[in-house]
Amino acid sequence: MSKSEYDDCSGMDGMTEDNSSGLTTVTLATPGMHYFICIVPEHCDSGMKLAVNVSATPVDDDTAPMTSRAARAAGSLQIRLLKIAMANALPLVTLLVLAGSAALASATTFTVGDSQGWTTGVNYNSWASSKSFAVGDTLVFDYVAKAHTVTEVTKSGYDTCSGANKLSDDDSGSTTVTLATPGTHYFICNIPGHCSSGMKFAITVSATRSAGTGASAGAPRVPAMASVVVAAAAGAAFIKLALL
Numbered sequence: 001m002s003k004s005e006y007d008d009c010s011g012m013d014g015m016t017e018d019n020s021s022g023l024t025t026v027t028l029a030t031p032g033m034h035y036f037i038c039i040v041p042e043h044c045d046s047g048m049k050l051a052v053n054v055s056a057t058p059v060d061d062d063t064a065p066m067t068s069r070a071a072r073a074a075g076s077l078q079i080r081l082l083k084i085a086m087a088n089a090l091p092l093v094t095l096l097v098l099a100g101s102a103a104l105a106s107a108t109t110f111t112v113g114d115s116q117g118w119t120t121g122v123n124y125n126s127w128a129s130s131k132s133f134a135v136g137d138t139l140v141f142d143y144v145a146k147a148h149t150v151t152e153v154t155k156s157g158y159d160t161c162s163g164a165n166k167l168s169d170d171d172s173g174s175t176t177v178t179l180a181t182p183g184t185h186y187f188i189c190n191i192p193g194h195c196s197s198g199m200k201f202a203i204t205v206s207a208t209r210s211a212g213t214g215a216s217a218g219a220p221r222v223p224a225m226a227s228v229v230v231a232a233a234a235g236a237a238f239i240k241l242a243l244l
């Protein structure tokens with residue numbers, strides 16, 4: 001293009017252009033004036049324009065400006081165009097969505113003896129045999145206050161129906177026991193004669209809930225963790241060069 005086109009920033013018929021690399025190298029192959037502009041609207045008018053006079057042979061001219069001497073000596077002019085990361089040019093948004101909870105199976109509440117409650121005449125080991133117990137589960141004992149006790153004992157206390165070395169004891173009529181530790185837990189009624197009449201049971205409590213057997217409400221939930229990464233690249237301002 002002509003000098004006048006350079007002067008009025010009309011470079012649509014430029015000879016070369018690069019708008020993608022961000023680092024454009026132009027070798028000055030011919031002597032004479034070379035004109036460079038940016039043809040992004042308004043950029044040339046705002047000062048993004050350059051005219052260089054290229055001599056036919058390199059000369060050693062210590063009085064010339066450093067940039068001009070370097071350009072002639074090297075025979076090339078490297079224009080570094082910084083791809084300015086404008087505020088809205090390359091937003092990278094990372095969203096971590098944590099849906100659901102950690103790998104916690106829901107705790108289960110068991111009503112001991114179901115509708116029969118905690119009383120004499122019920123086989124509680126039979127009741128427990130169809131259940132699966134895990135740490136965090138709760139046992140609810142329903143009975144007439146003072147008529148029975150809920151007494152947790154050791155194996156020896158269970159075997160001998162003795163509450164002498166009881167671990168816990170309650171006769172309020174509505175006793176809730178949370179199974180806090182894995183292993184075998186033993187419960188008896190400490191009213192004389194009741195344990196030996198059947199008010200006793202032993203359960204094995206697992207450290208974690210297992211799928212399958214056990215309470216209907218005890219199925220483990222698979223933790224749902226969704227990691228959503230959203231990368232959005234808005235329109236970046238590219239630079240075009242026009243070379244005459």
Ligand SMILES: [Cu+2]
Pocket residue numbers: 119120147148149189190191194195199
């Ligand atoms: Cu009892």
